Amino acid sequence: MRSLAALALLVAACDSTPASERARIWVPSDLAEAARNGATVAGLDAGSLVAPGGATIPWLSPPHTAAAAVQPAGTDGLVVVPAWLAAQPAAYVVAEVWQEVPEAWLQPWYVLFQVPSSGPPAARVPNTDPVVDVLPPSFFYSPFWQLINVVIPPGASPEAYRDARTLVDPSLPRTEANPLLAVLSPGDVVLAAPAGVAPVRPLSGDPVASPRPGAVWVRGAHQASLGFGSGGFRWGEDGRVVEVPLYRFIRQDGRSLLLPDVLGTGPEGQPEPLVLGSTGAPRSGAFSRLILVVPPASAGVFLPADAPLRGASVLSGALQVPEPAPEIAARPDVAQYVGRVALNPACFTDVAGFPGSCRWLDRQEAVEGALLDRRPQPVRFTSPLVGYAGKPVPR
Amino acid sequence: MNRVLVPWLLAALPALAQPAVPESPGSEPADSEPVGYTPPQSTQPPFRISGYVDVGWAKAQGNGSSFVPGDTRLPADYYVDPFAPAVNSRGDVASLDAGGRFVNGFLPYTVGAGGNGTFLVNVASVDLQVSPSGLPVLVFVRAQALPRWNGNGSETRFLLQQAFGRVSPLSSAELSISAGRFDSVFGIEYLENESNLRLGITPSLIARYTTGHPIGVKVLYRFQLPSLSSAISINAAATNHGSQVDSLQAESLSFTGVPVGSARLGYELSFLGTELKLGVSGLYGPRNDQSDPGVTQRQLGVDARIFVGPFSVWGEYVNVKEDPATAPPKPTGTGVYTIASGFRAHGFYVQLAYALPVHGRVLSGASLYGRYDRRKGGFDGTPQLLTSRWTVGGRIELWSVLQLKAEVLFNRENAGAPTVDNDVFTTSAVFSF
Numbered sequence: 001m002r003s004l005a006a007l008a009l010l011v012a013a014c015d016s017t018p019a020s021e022r023a024r025i026w027v028p029s030d031l032a033e034a035a036r037n038g039a040t041v042a043g044l045d046a047g048s049l050v051a052p053g054g055a056t057i058p059w060l061s062p063p064h065t066a067a068a069a070v071q072p073a074g075t076d077g078l079v080v081v082p083a084w085l086a087a088q089p090a091a092y093v094v095a096e097v098w099q100e101v102p103e104a105w106l107q108p109w110y111v112l113f114q115v116p117s118s119g120p121p122a123a124r125v126p127n128t129d130p131v132v133d134v135l136p137p138s139f140f141y142s143p144f145w146q147l148i149n150v151v152i153p154p155g156a157s158p159e160a161y162r163d164a165r166t167l168v169d170p171s172l173p174r175t176e177a178n179p180l181l182a183v184l185s186p187g188d189v190v191l192a193a194p195a196g197v198a199p200v201r202p203l204s205g206d207p208v209a210s211p212r213p214g215a216v217w218v219r220g221a222h223q224a225s226l227g228f229g230s231g232g233f234r235w236g237e238d239g240r241v242v243e244v245p246l247y248r249f250i251r252q253d254g255r256s257l258l259l260p261d262v263l264g265t266g267p268e269g270q271p272e273p274l275v276l277g278s279t280g281a282p283r284s285g286a287f288s289r290l291i292l293v294v295p296p297a298s299a300g301v302f303l304p305a306d307a308p309l310r311g312a313s314v315l316s317g318a319l320q321v322p323e324p325a326p327e328i329a330a331r332p333d334v335a336q337y338v339g340r341v342a343l344n345p346a347c348f349t350d351v352a353g354f355p356g357s358c359r360w361l362d363r364q365e366a367v368e369g370a371l372l373d374r375r376p377q378p379v380r381f382t383s384p385l386v387g388y389a390g391k392p393v394p395r
Numbered sequence: 396m397n398r399v400l401v402p403w404l405l406a407a408l409p410a411l412a413q414p415a416v417p418e419s420p421g422s423e424p425a426d427s428e429p430v431g432y433t434p435p436q437s438t439q440p441p442f443r444i445s446g447y448v449d450v451g452w453a454k455a456q457g458n459g460s461s462f463v464p465g466d467t468r469l470p471a472d473y474y475v476d477p478f479a480p481a482v483n484s485r486g487d488v489a490s491l492d493a494g495g496r497f498v499n500g501f502l503p504y505t506v507g508a509g510g511n512g513t514f515l516v517n518v519a520s521v522d523l524q525v526s527p528s529g530l531p532v533l534v535f536v537r538a539q540a541l542p543r544w545n546g547n548g549s550e551t552r553f554l555l556q557q558a559f560g561r562v563s564p565l566s567s568a569e570l571s572i573s574a575g576r577f578d579s580v581f582g583i584e585y586l587e588n589e590s591n592l593r594l595g596i597t598p599s600l601i602a603r604y605t606t607g608h609p610i611g612v613k614v615l616y617r618f619q620l621p622s623l624s625s626a627i628s629i630n631a632a633a634t635n636h637g638s639q640v641d642s643l644q645a646e647s648l649s650f651t652g653v654p655v656g657s658a659r660l661g662y663e664l665s666f667l668g669t670e671l672k673l674g675v676s677g678l679y680g681p682r683n684d685q686s687d688p689g690v691t692q693r694q695l696g697v698d699a700r701i702f703v704g705p706f707s708v709w710g711e712y713v714n715v716k717e718d719p720a721t722a723p724p725k726p727t728g729t730g731v732y733t734i735a736s737g738f739r740a741h742g743f744y745v746q747l748a749y750a751l752p753v754h755g756r757v758l759s760g761a762s763l764y765g766r767y768d769r770r771k772g773g774f775d776g777t778p779q780l781l782t783s784r785w786t787v788g789g790r791i792e793l794w795s796v797l798q799l800k801a802e803v804l805f806n807r808e809n810a811g812a813p814t815v816d817n818d819v820f821t822t823s824a825v826f827s828f
Binding site for chain 2: 238
C-alpha cells in the first residue's frame with residue numbers, strides 16, 4: 001500500500017495537461033456562465049461568444065459601430081458573427097465549443113409515430129417530445145441529429161417510450177427523416193440583440209433566423225433543446241459529420257483583426273461547391289474548425305469612409321484600409337462588401353471593374369489558394385448559420 | 396441449445412471426477428496461487444517444454460455479436476456489451492459486426508464467426524522454461540498462435556503471451572522478483588487465463604478488467620503462519636498498463652511514461668479438507684489508452700475462494716473508474732480510436748463447482764459448474780448498462796492430458812442495453828503436453 005501511495009504521488013507530480021487545455025465540449029449554458037464570469041473558453045473570450053445580460057454586444061458595439069448595443073438584462077445572447085460563405089455574406093453563432101474533440105457524429109433523434117384508431121397511415125403522436133440518448137459531457141454528444149420516425153404499437157402509451165432503449169427494438173417500424181441541428185442544455189440563451197430590436201447580421205444589417213426552443217427525453221428525463229433547423233451540415237456514410245474550416249483573420253502577433261470570418265464548404269484543403277438543402281439552407285458551415293490566417297499586409301479591407309472600424313488600431317499595419325471610390329460607396333449593395341478583404345485593394349477605386357476586379361478572400365478556395373500563414377487550432381465550433389445571402393437561413 | 400448440452404452432461408455424469416480447481420502440468424501448486432503461473436524450480440529439469448492445444452466448436456445466437464440492427468446510436472460499442480458472446484478462454488467473441496457503424500475501441504478480439512457454428516483452434520500454446528541448476532533464476536516464455544478469420548482473409552496471430560525472468564534471492568523465504576510480461580496480479584481470475592488451467596471455458600464479464608498480461612516488474616512475498624494454519628501474501632507490480640486486457644489497454648508499451656501500480660494482499664486458511672482464500676486488490680495509475688499521465692484509472696477488488704470437499708466457490712468483485720482523456724487519440728490493442736471517454740463500472744461473479752470423486756486412469760476427473768456474472772458500466776454521457784450472465788457447463792478429463800468441456804452462456808441485458816439474442820454454446824478440447 002505504501003508503494004501505491006508513492007505511485008500516486010509520482011503520477012500527481014507528472015506533467016498533466018492543464019485543465020484549460022483538456023478535451024471538453026462547452027454547451028450554451030456553459031458558454032453563458034463563462035461569459036458572465038469573464039472567463040475564457042478554449043482560449044477564446046467567452047464574452048465574444050455570448051453576451052450576458054447588461055453587457056455590450058460584440059460586433060454591434062465599438063469598434064464596429066459608433067454606439068454600444070447592450071444585451072437586455074436577464075437574457076444571455078449568442079453573438080451573431082458576420083462571415084462569408086461561398087462569396088456570399090453569411091452569419092453564424094457559436095452555440096458550442098469543442099476543444100480537443102476531433103470528430104462529431106450523427107446521432108439518432110427518435111420521433112414517435114403511431115397508427116391512429118381510425119387506421120393507417122401512422123401519424124406523429126401529438127404532444128410528445130422526441131427521444132435522444134447522449135448528453136454532455138460525453139465526447140460523443142452531438143448536436144447533429146438524424147430524425148428517425150419510429151412507429152410504436154397501436155394503443156401503446158407514448159410515456160413508455162421515453163428511453164431510446166425502447167425505441168431501438170428492431171420490431172418497431174422506422175423511417176429516416178430530415179437531419180436536424182439542435183443543441184442541448186441551452187439554458188436561456190437567445191440571439192444577441194438590444195431590447196426591442198430583431199437580431200441582425202452585423203455590418204450589413206441583414207435579418208437572421210432565430211433558433212426554436214424545444215425539449216427532448218433523455219432516458220426518461222426532460223431536457224431543453226434549441227433547434228437551428230435542418231441545414232448547415234453534411235455527413236459521411238459512417239455518420240461522421242463533415243468538418244469545414246472557419247478562417248479567422250489575425251495579425252502576425254495573433255490578435256484578431258475583428259473582421260468577418262470565412263466559412264468553408266468542404267474539409268480543409270478540399271473545398272466543394274456549396275450545396276443547398278431542400279429548404280434552401282446551405283449544408284455547410286455548422287461544424288467548423290477554427291483556423292487563424294494572417295493576410296498579407298498588402299491586402300486591404302473594404303470599409304466605407306464612415307465605417308467606425310476604420311479607426312480600429314488593430315488594423316494598423318496589418319491591412320490596407322483604402323477609402324472606396326465615392327461611386328462604389330454609393331452602390332445600393334455596398335453593405336454586402338463591408339469588412340471583405342481583397343488581395344488587391346486598389347480595386348476599391350476601380351469603379352468600372354468593382355467588384356469583379358477584386359481578388360476577394362471571401363470563400364474557402366480563395367483563402368487556401370492565397371497560401372496565407374494558416375494556424376489550425378484544436379478548437380471546433382457548433383456554428384449554425386442564421387443568415388445567408390442577405391436573408392434568414394430557412395428552417 | 397439446452398437440447399444439445401443436457402444430454403452431453405448427463406452422459407458425462409457417471410464418470411465425474413475432477414478437482415474443482417484444475418492443475419496443469421505447468422501450473423503452480425494451489426496453495427501458492429497468488430502469483431499466478433510460476434513454474435516450480437527445484438523439481439523440474441533445467442530445460443522444459445510444455446503447452447497445450449485448445450480446439451473448440453462454438454455457436455452464438457443472432458449474428459454472433461451484441462449489436463442490435465437498426466440501432467444507430469454512436470459509438471455503437473458504448474450502447475451494448477460487445478464482450479458478452481465469448482466463445483473461448485481468451486474471451487474472444489463470436490462477432491463484432493456492428494453493421495458498419497462507428498465504434499470507439501470498447502471491444503474484445505473476435506473469431507469472426509458470426510452466428511454460424513464453427514470449429515476453432517482457439518490457441519496453440521508452447522511454454523519454454525529454463526531454470527539453471529543451482530541458481531535462483533528462472534526464465535519463462537509462453538508463445539501462442541491463434542488462427543483467425545479477420546473479415547478479409549485468414550491470418551494467424553502470434554503472441555508472446557508471457558516472457559519473464561524471475562529471481563528468488565532468498566532460499567529461506569518465499570520471495571520472488573519478476574521482470575517481463577506476466578499475468579496480472581489483480582484479483583484471482585488471471586489464475587485461469589489459460590485454457591488448460593481454466594475450470595470452464597469462457598471468462599467472466601469482469602475478466603476484461605483483471606486478466607491482462609502487463610509488462611513490468613512484480614514482487615511476490617508470502618509467509619506462513621503455521622500456528623494459525625494460515626499464510627499471507629503480497630503481490631505487487633509496476634507495469635505499463637495495469638491489469639485490463641490488451642484489447643482495452645495496450646500492454647506493449649507505456650503511452651504516458653508513468654507506470655501503473657497494482658497489488659493484491661492475500662490471506663489463506665487451510666484445514667483438513669477445507670480451504671479459505673481471501674484477497675483484496677487495488678490498482679492506480681495513468682490510463683494506458685491515452686497519453687496524459689494525469690488521466691488516471693483506479694480499480695478496487697475483493698475476492699474469495701472456498702474449498703470444502705468436492706465443492707468450491709469462487710467469487711470476485713471489481714470496481715473500475717477511469718478519467719476522461721484530455722486529448723485524442725485512443726490507442727488500444729485492437730487499433731487507434733477517437734478519444735477515451737470517462738468510464739465507470741463495477742461487477743462480480745460467483746462460481747460454484749462440484750468435483751465428483753473419480754480418479755480413474757482413463758477418466759481422471761470430472762466437474763460440473765455454474766457461474767453467475769453481473770456487470771454495470773457506462774461511459775460519460777451515455778447509459779449505464781446492466782448486464783448479467785448465467786453460465787453452466789461441465790468438463791471431463793481423460794488420461795490427465797485431455798480436457799473436454801462444454802458450456803452454455805445465457806446473456807441478459809437487464810437495463811440500459813437493448814435486448815439482443817447473444818447466448819452462446821461453446822465446447823473446448825484441450826490437449827496438454
